[in-house]
Amino acid sequence: MPEWVTFAAQTIVMSKIRITKQFNFETGHALFGYDGKCRNVHGHSYKLSVTVIGTPITDTNHVKLGMVIDFGDLKKIVKEEIVDKYDHATVFNKNTPHVELAKELTDRGHNVILADYQPTSENMVIHFAEKIKRRLPENIKLFSLRLQETDSSFAEWYASDN
Numbered sequence: 001m002p003e004w005v006t007f008a009a010q011t012i013v014m015s016k017i018r019i020t021k022q023f024n025f026e027t028g029h030a031l032f033g034y035d036g037k038c039r040n041v042h043g044h045s046y047k048l049s050v051t052v053i054g055t056p057i058t059d060t061n062h063v064k065l066g067m068v069i070d071f072g073d074l075k076k077i078v079k080e081e082i083v084d085k086y087d088h089a090t091v092f093n094k095n096t097p098h099v100e101l102a103k104e105l106t107d108r109g110h111n112v113i114l115a116d117y118q119p120t121s122e123n124m125v126i127h128f129a130e131k132i133k134r135r136l137p138e139n140i141k142l143f144s145l146r147l148q149e150t151d152s153s154f155a156e157w158y159a160s161d162n
């Protein structure tokens, strides 16, 4: 085997790599008790960036050779846990009188999510981190999440901070 091939293989074995996939979903929410316009029911085109970290597979017989995780497998997890649930749903804090509004909307056939927290981007990104972490294979770690509410506003979760 030429020397450069050995060198390349050794370099790949040693490297931890971060993989990011981005998602979009449209979700309504209201911040009960908030002292601004976001106390009203309104919506956002949320953008979620999911970054995981791991070592690319080196087994030459593995169908996922060279991948930390197949982007498609990461997409399946995030779609099932978050996008498919939150897209075109409205999130309310179930610990507030908004629970009545939520019930009325649900009874009328609307897609409502009752959260156990105020649905700020901070709390939503914490919740999403827990949901994604539970679905990742043992050897792949959630590195960070970035949840963007508007062009100028986003919240980030980093494993290293928590």
Ligand SMILES: Nc1nc2c(c(=O)[nH]1)N=C([C@H](O)[C@H](O)COP(=O)(O)OP(=O)(O)OP(=O)(O)O)CN2
Residues within 6 Å of the ligand: 031, 038, 119, 120, 121, 122, 149, 150, 151, 152, 153
């Ligand atoms: N720390 C947080 N502050 C606010 C949140 C939040 O989740 N965390 N959420 C809201 C509103 O839901 C909404 O996102 C408004 O955000 P804001 O950036 O203020 O949006 P604007 O369009 O008013 O801001 P521009 O600067 O005009 O883009 C409020 N605060």
Ligand SMILES: [Zn+2]
Residues within 6 Å of the ligand: 029, 038, 042, 043, 044, 149
């Ligand atoms: Zn908002």
